[in-house]
Amino acid sequence: MNRLFASAVLVFFSGLAFHLAVPAFPQGMISGGATAVPRAAPSGRPFPVSFVDVAAEAGLRMKFTYGNETRKKYVIEANGSGAAFLDYDNDGLPDIFLVNGSRLEGFPKAAAPTNYLYRNEGKGRFRDVTRDAGLDRAGWGNGVCAADVDNDGNLDLYVTYWGSNVLYRNNGNGTFSDVTARAGVGGPGSEWSTGCTFLDYDRDGHVDLLVTRYIDFTPGKTPMPGQFPFCTWKGSPVYCGPRGLPFGGATLYHNRGDGTFEDVSIHSGIRKAKDFYAFTAVAADLDGDGWTDIYIACDSTPSLYFRNNRDGTFREIGTEAGVAYSEHGGEQAGMAVSVSDFDNDGRLDILKTNFTGDYPNLYRSFRKGFFNDVSVKAGLGVNPSYIVWGTGLVDLDNDGWKDILQVTGHVYPEVQSIDRTEPYKTPRLVYRNLGNGRFEDVSAMAGPGVAQAYSSRGAAFGDFDNDGDIDVVVMNMHEAPSLLRNDLKGANHWFKVKLQGTKSNRAAIGATVVLRAGKLSQTEPVLSQSSFLSHNDLRLHFGLGDAARVDGITVRWPSGDVEEFPGAPADGLALLVEGTGKTEMVPLRR
């Protein structure tokens, strides 16, 4: 007799499985499980922006190395690095600096990949000047930020590494010198640093430096894929972390003004914040009180907002101010940050990107230092299936409202073997600002450069061809970079502003500019780092719509001074020197 005792098996169908608990152990990379919010009806307005990838013809041929191409054993191999638009030779043409990584097994000395500096030669062409500039350093690079550290009129560079970080002094003759040891900003040499930003937190006219660390990473001590629950994703073994791995941290260096820095992390209160995995750092006057604050995007832990207490110290108020979590209080895998004023209400807002299964955050400042996450309400909940990295809150169509461009890409090269619906390479995203607090996804209308799929990371924003619209340089994992040229059509006007501090730091890092033209008043900060571990063109770009001139400009300098500058005709670059009150138009080279 083969009778079964379990004649009552079907009893268990009575809803038993509806009440099972969610697995107790989180996977390593936080993923919210959010699904796409349905799109609102299209506005029907044409989008005059078309991005074309011109990297190859421009001469950007560097191959990006960052760990193993096909399978990542450790999280160090997955995150990628940043890019920069900076005019290192002051010729009026933005040059490009790209941060390169390495691989765990290393390289023969002569074959080791280095960072790259491409000089903008004009007419859309770039030349590799890495070796001539003295920047041909091999290592596992991550982030980049720039400022005029010694106020000599030349932009200096800071690059973060897994290993010692490097401060490069710009010699003003096309070369850089490694001044890390003298400056004392290299760190202990074993840490995995990611974000960095220069800022003048004490208003002494010298830029200080904040450096973030992702995790305390040692390959031999880090578990292998699948070894623990935090080494799985959707049930499959993947590299571990960040959850379950030792936390990173942040270090604040004060610039003594003599070429040296001192670590003030403890005295300043920065070190009080604990237990976070930090990526991009942004410094700007977020609460409009005239003092530079700090915001750090954190992965799988609450993001951090250090409010400047105006006495050399900071207080971390991310949760209190409403910029640490999602709208509904969830922890998120924060990657990149952009700070601008998307609704033209005069207050700086924060855009942060996150992991797949989540929405970005659009933290709208509604009062001094208070924020609400309006991402879904603003129409940014439509693409949660992408991991979003570099991001820019920039005016792409020059209509006077800040749009959004984001680059995406998965972290696991083998992801499609885990879930066939999730590719490693994914397209870019473009959202048009409708001017009513809402954005619409116009990626499909934004040209072939946006439609192309890569596993992208860093992205820097600037106008490399000086034709009056914002272009983008993008780091693509294990491939050459993209240089997305904006071929904007239409009659909208624009205006660029370059600041020069005298009492303030020379590059005016931390300044906020309010530009009035036509019916709009736009607010924009000068940032040393934003997007994903990247550095944007320091010239601020404003779209003016149909306004043929700028009516006036207010600059809130990092020194605390507020200065008015007269208006000027549209479609040009103005140099505003602190204390002069003059708007000096500067010719644009092409």
Next chain:
Amino acid sequence: MIPLTLALAFALVQRPDPAALNEAAMKAAAEKREEEAEKLWKQAAEGAPGFFPVLFNLGFFYFSHSRYDQAEPWLARAARARPDDFNSRYLLGTTLVNLDRLEAGLVEWRAALKAQPGNYKLMQIMAVNFSKGRYFKEAAEIARRALALRSDDPNAYFVAITSCQEAGEADAAMEIAHRAVEKFPDSARANFEYGYHLQKLGRSEAAMPYLKKAMAADPSYEEPFYFYGECLMNEDRYEEAVGYLRTSVRNRPDYVMASVTLARALMELERYDEAVRELERVLRLSPKHPQPHLLLSQVYFRMGDEDRAQREKELSQRLRREEPGIMEAPQGRPFRPPPAP
């Protein structure tokens, strides 16, 4: 003890076949002589390691006593002995899920469904649990199959709507919600689902009549009140939102998301004292939930009490670390399971 001794002696002397031992064990189990039954099944399994009824029955015996770690190896052996057997696959899947091995459980349920492709109830269970495993697309596919089988059952619609929504198939979710409200026009849930999806489409104006109908059909149903309140919040009508959100939390006092949203509405109105009272109220019911503490941190901060704000923040962070699973869905909509059939 006498029957146990006799049975064991009989078994040793006679070396009966596994079917006989199985019969004896079943009889013992039915008569609540469970220790004896367990020993007989194990003895039978020793003699015939691949004999399916014994493997399955012993696995089920442990399963029915919620001894999942003991049930798992026997059910696994049963499934190996008879790979196409529905019951062993289903029970093994459920066992694994109860052991927090969701992925492995889903594999077994897939095999069970292959054995009985038309099993509607299993489809519903799988649709829900596949979503938990983040196999959203598969969950939606199964839920649609279940709906095709039983288009007269409102629960089939509701599971399919949720599954499609979680799979990012918003259009499909919307279409099924529309069909549900047309087929069951007086159903509070059907009206709510359609209204909810219209709201998420940004069509608050179209959504609100359906949410209102759902509220009228079932004034004790908390979700329509919550989402109607959210519609009003999206239109910056905070004063009106407060009333609906208050009803939602009255209907379900431990509905943390509604309570937190009510607090947010009160914060927008700068009625900070009321926000504090609401958050403290829900904390008395859900003291381990980090969200009210998080909001309290923000309220105190706006009230200028930064030290208290700091304390609430730290408490919120500690609770979050202690119970990572406590947070509700990112979209603020706790899953509402269909009633048991």
